[in-house]
Amino acid sequence: MQVKLSINGEKHEADVEPRLLLVHLIREVLRLTGTHIGCDTTHCGACTVLMDGRPVKSCTVFAVQASGREIMTVEGLEQDGKLHPLQEGFMAEHGLQCGYCTPGMLMTSYAFLKKHPAPSEDDIRWAISGNLCRCTGYVNIVKAVQYAAAKLQQGGA
Amino acid sequence: MALRTSSDVGGMGHSIKRKEDPRFIRGKGTYVDDLQLPGMLYLDIVRSPYAHAKIKKIDTAKALAVPGVLAVITGQDLAKYNLHWMPTLMSDTQMVLPVEKVMYQAQEVAAVLATSRYAAADGMAAVEVQYEPLPVVVDPRKALEPGAPVLRTDKKDKKDNHIWHWEWGDRAATDRAFAAADVTVKQDIYIPRIHVASIETCGCIAHFDKVNEKLTVWMTTQAPHAIRTVFALVAGHVGLAEHKIRIISPDIGGGFGGKVPVYPGYVIAVAASVLTGKPVKWIEDRMENLQADSFARDYHITAELAAKKDGTLTALRIKTLADHGYADAAANPSKFPAGLFHVCTGSYDLKAAHVEVDGVYTNKPPGGIAYRCSFRVTEAVHTIERMVDLMAHQLGVDAADFRMKNFIRPEQFPYKSALGWEYDSGNYAGALQLAMKRIGYAELRREQAEKRKRGELMGIGISSFTEIVGAGPSKHFDILGLKMFDSCEIRIHPTGKAIARFGTKSQGQGHETTYAQILAEELGIPAKDIQIEEGDTDTAPYGLGTYASRSTPVAGAAAAMAARKIQDKARKIAAHLLEAAPDDLVWEPGKFSVKGAADRFKTIQDIAFAAYTNHPQGMEAGLEAVSYYDPPNLTYPFGSYICVVDIDKGTGEVKVRRFVAVDDCGNIINPMIVDGQIHGGLTMGFAPALMEEISYDEIGNIQGGSFIDYLLPTAVETPKWETDKTCTPSPHHPLGAKGVGESATVGAPAAIANAVVDALWHLGVRHVDIPITPPKVWKLLREKGVTE
Numbered sequence: 001m002q003v004k005l006s007i008n009g010e011k012h013e014a015d016v017e018p019r020l021l022l023v024h025l026i027r028e029v030l031r032l033t034g035t036h037i038g039c040d041t042t043h044c045g046a047c048t049v050l051m052d053g054r055p056v057k058s059c060t061v062f063a064v065q066a067s068g069r070e071i072m073t074v075e076g077l078e079q080d081g082k083l084h085p086l087q088e089g090f091m092a093e094h095g096l097q098c099g100y101c102t103p104g105m106l107m108t109s110y111a112f113l114k115k116h117p118a119p120s121e122d123d124i125r126w127a128i129s130g131n132l133c134r135c136t137g138y139v140n141i142v143k144a145v146q147y148a149a150a151k152l153q154q155g156g157a
Numbered sequence: 158m159a160l161r162t163s164s165d166v167g168g169m170g171h172s173i174k175r176k177e178d179p180r181f182i183r184g185k186g187t188y189v190d191d192l193q194l195p196g197m198l199y200l201d202i203v204r205s206p207y208a209h210a211k212i213k214k215i216d217t218a219k220a221l222a223v224p225g226v227l228a229v230i231t232g233q234d235l236a237k238y239n240l241h242w243m244p245t246l247m248s249d250t251q252m253v254l255p256v257e258k259v260m261y262q263a264q265e266v267a268a269v270l271a272t273s274r275y276a277a278a279d280g281m282a283a284v285e286v287q288y289e290p291l292p293v294v295v296d297p298r299k300a301l302e303p304g305a306p307v308l309r310t311d312k313k314d315k316k317d318n319h320i321w322h323w324e325w326g327d328r329a330a331t332d333r334a335f336a337a338a339d340v341t342v343k344q345d346i347y348i349p350r351i352h353v354a355s356i357e358t359c360g361c362i363a364h365f366d367k368v369n370e371k372l373t374v375w376m377t378t379q380a381p382h383a384i385r386t387v388f389a390l391v392a393g394h395v396g397l398a399e400h401k402i403r404i405i406s407p408d409i410g411g412g413f414g415g416k417v418p419v420y421p422g423y424v425i426a427v428a429a430s431v432l433t434g435k436p437v438k439w440i441e442d443r444m445e446n447l448q449a450d451s452f453a454r455d456y457h458i459t460a461e462l463a464a465k466k467d468g469t470l471t472a473l474r475i476k477t478l479a480d481h482g483y484a485d486a487a488a489n490p491s492k493f494p495a496g497l498f499h500v501c502t503g504s505y506d507l508k509a510a511h512v513e514v515d516g517v518y519t520n521k522p523p524g525g526i527a528y529r530c531s532f533r534v535t536e537a538v539h540t541i542e543r544m545v546d547l548m549a550h551q552l553g554v555d556a557a558d559f560r561m562k563n564f565i566r567p568e569q570f571p572y573k574s575a576l577g578w579e580y581d582s583g584n585y586a587g588a589l590q591l592a593m594k595r596i597g598y599a600e601l602r603r604e605q606a607e608k609r610k611r612g613e614l615m616g617i618g619i620s621s622f623t624e625i626v627g628a629g630p631s632k633h634f635d636i637l638g639l640k641m642f643d644s645c646e647i648r649i650h651p652t653g654k655a656i657a658r659f660g661t662k663s664q665g666q667g668h669e670t671t672y673a674q675i676l677a678e679e680l681g682i683p684a685k686d687i688q689i690e691e692g693d694t695d696t697a698p699y700g701l702g703t704y705a706s707r708s709t710p711v712a713g714a715a716a717a718m719a720a721r722k723i724q725d726k727a728r729k730i731a732a733h734l735l736e737a738a739p740d741d742l743v744w745e746p747g748k749f750s751v752k753g754a755a756d757r758f759k760t761i762q763d764i765a766f767a768a769y770t771n772h773p774q775g776m777e778a779g780l781e782a783v784s785y786y787d788p789p790n791l792t793y794p795f796g797s798y799i800c801v802v803d804i805d806k807g808t809g810e811v812k813v814r815r816f817v818a819v820d821d822c823g824n825i826i827n828p829m830i831v832d833g834q835i836h837g838g839l840t841m842g843f844a845p846a847l848m849e850e851i852s853y854d855e856i857g858n859i860q861g862g863s864f865i866d867y868l869l870p871t872a873v874e875t876p877k878w879e880t881d882k883t884c885t886p887s888p889h890h891p892l893g894a895k896g897v898g899e900s901a902t903v904g905a906p907a908a909i910a911n912a913v914v915d916a917l918w919h920l921g922v923r924h925v926d927i928p929i930t931p932p933k934v935w936k937l938l939r940e941k942g943v944t945e
Binding site: 017019020024027028031032033034035036037038039040041043044046073074075077078083087090091092094096097098099100101102103106121124125126128129130131132133134135136137138139140141142 | 174175177178179180181182183184185186187188190191193274275353354355356357358408409410411413442443444664665666667829830832833836837838839840841863864865869871872873875877878
């Protein structure tokens with residue numbers, strides 16, 4: 001089947017099997033490997049991308065369901081060589097260790113902060129509870145999101 | 158520890174930002190599954206639905222008819238090359254693919270090779286296997302009963318399911334101490350089977366280049382060099398010589414011990430690539446990862462502790478059944494079958510102890526591994542910390558006071574434990590005092606007393622653990638004979654920048670940053686000017702890898718020693734440049750100056766340039782060094798954790814209200830990274846204490862084989878950790894460091910379990926096995942007559 005979609009603002013077309021998963025289209029056909037696979041069952045969130053601005057777990061979305069949609073992946077966060085405040089925050093607050101869950105955490109947090117620009121710590125913890133991290137104990141991920149929220153509030157991006 | 162370098166140099170003690178982060182925050186890391194090679198084939202694995210069954214027939218016809226499927230590999234195919242079995246790291250054997258029977262649910266049965274990931278999965282589903290179920294042995298106690306089915310029928314002389322018996326300590330002295338004791342306590346403690354569940358699963362790409370006869374394997378391994386040697390030893394007879402094997406560990410998405418073993422999937426992928434001459438990718442999915450990869454723990458412990466009536470602890474006695482599954486495939490680099498379990502006397506000055514462990518075969522996956530700790534240390538710490546708490550409660554003494562009374566005192570270090578370990582340094586009372594101050598211990602006890610009057614369930618639990626890390630002294634530690642040293646090779650370039658390579662492999666610990674900081678400290682070259690590489694066996698010096706918190710204690714020490722060799726040569730070059738005697742020069746990080754004439758100096762950058770352009774006559778050019786460091790002893794990080802829980806009488810839910818962790822890991826390289834390691838370690842201590850378990854039903858069906866029922870903590874369940882430090886440097890480590898990656902995983906579960914028992918002691922509860930789940934507590938409360 002023919003799929004036409006936009007990823008990070010760039011138009012793509014591909015002829016795919018109807019059963020091809022969106023994450024495999026992104027990673028293996030279009031070779032954007034920042035989106036990871038951790039569980040195949042929608043639990044871990046390593047494969048989170050945005051579809052029309054909403055976070056989805058791309059391991060349980062078919063590529064054909066994304067046809068005509070706007071997809072954003074971790075590779076789309078940096079604009080014109082400038083890091084997004086979330087990316088800055090994760091680095092400044094040591095919000096990552098092995099880096100494997102990080103792209104999913106960034107995308108979930110990105111969508112969350114768009115809707116909730118001034119969240120409490122508990123709001124952030126609930127927001128990222130569909131994304132598992134085995135390294136950080138979440139403490140510094142929460143701080144990284146707070147860092148980004150503060151910077152975005154000040155008009156940082 | 159005072160800072161010796163500026164923040165621009167970024168030596169020890171600076172929280173510099175990580176060098177690995179710029180690629181990870183952009184999604185530009187390179188994990189194994191990110192690589193795609195031209196012409197690459199994909200492997201998928203057929204797995205057994207039975208825990209114990211004869212294989213009567215494997216019919217591959219339908220699978221081979223699936224478009225894109227090229228081959229189905231069975232045990233019979235590997236048997237032609239004698240590769241259907243492989244040795245384990247514990248000198249046992251395990252199957253790569255079976256010929257006669259399967260021994261656990263999810264065991265590899267056959268492998269399908271295809272041109273795409275999807276075709277391989279289709280082929281896998283189309284392979285038809287006929288099984289004849291056999292009696293299943295799940296319980297290790299039943300496995301040892303006379304008449305139990307003998308599982309390892311492949312071993313000619315094997316008449317039972319007993320693997321080994323190991324005992325340590327002075328049995329007679331321990332028995333005497335128990336006979337003379339005023340008070341004894343005894344408790345069965347089960348430490349269940351769990352799984353590290355790193356978010357990246359395991360996998361590899363094997364590429365055999367037929368022209369150059371060279372095998373390159375990109376794989377999720379924590380120990381690339383040891384893997385290379387193992388491959389050469391196991392597959393030498395099919396032509397894989399060690400100089401023709403290159404193992405590359407790219408970025409690794411978490412390891413925690415689960416990426417130390419050699420799994421059958423790796424071996425099948427290598428065999429498939431050698432046969433086809435094409436790159437072969439094998440990536441396991443999450444269920445394969447949880448169901449078939451090495452488990453951790455599964456220790457059935459009976460412990461006894463003896464004391465005088467004044468509360469002085471005297472002796473410890475432990476008997477344990479270790480459930481190893483169908484093969485002892487432990488990733489245990491020590492000479493002891495139960496790893497470092499005999500550090501079980503913990504932080505206490507016990508005069509006598511005796512430990513017995515028996516390894517047992519069952520119809521479960523082979524293993525184990527350590528789940529973010531040195532081998533069997535969490536089991537040891539959990540046991541002693543539960544038992545000490547039990548004794549304190551039994552005697553009616555406050556758990557903190559009781560620990561203070563029995564701690565090894567600072568002046569007793571170096572301390573020889575009753576079971577033979579020499580603890581390097583410690584101040585256990587100092588750490589506990591700080592934790593009590595931070596959490597407001599006395600006030601919490603008052604609050605608890607009030608709440609108890611009102612019938613509310615609140616508990617306070619302490620764990621004052623001693624870790625044992627940094628394997629290790631080669632007299633005690635090896636992998637198949639390979640001594641447990643580690644290595645660092647440094648080259649300083651003419652412009653004063655550097656590259657350093659190591660035999661370890663980071664899986665998220667931040668080695669690219671912390672190793673650079675060690676070299677910055679020792680050489681005064683800014684950390685940002687030092688490139689760190691590890692994980693490629695063609696370029697890095699030989700080393701045994703990263704696990705057991707050994708990177709800082711061993712490879713970190715190697716970095717310091719190699720840097721000091723460079724400093725020695727730099728001194729001679731500086732003396733030549735300054736026309737002074739080498740002994741008249743004074744070193745401070747980054748430069749040599751003439752004693753009493755501070756304005757006459759040469760920077761390390763001046764010296765590096767001279768090493769290639771103007772070195773003294775008779776001296777070799779260049780500025781580089783290698784160190785292979787064999788530590789004189791292990792290091793013994795420690796800490797005291799205090800946990801406050803509230804228990805919901807209606808649901809049985811245990812809520813961790815506060816958790817204060819005071820850690821002492823000696824001198825710190827990067828405080829930011831140390832805190833991150835502790836946060837993560839605490840969460841991996843919290844997880845098995847309250848949530849994670851892999852169990853089996855009576856016919857060997859796994860419970861907890863996916864993220865649906867194997868529960869990892871999310872940000873919501875995870876407590877808001879409060880951390881603090883004391884600093885007691887290691888006297889034998891060149892930097893005074895001890896290692897920190899696993900302390901919290903080791904120490905946390907006992908604090909939580911102790912808090913729960915503390916909350917329920919007045920109801921007559923003496924022990925609760927982890928994981929302390931709501932149904933378990935709910936049932937216990939109802940048994941004790943507690944209602945909402």
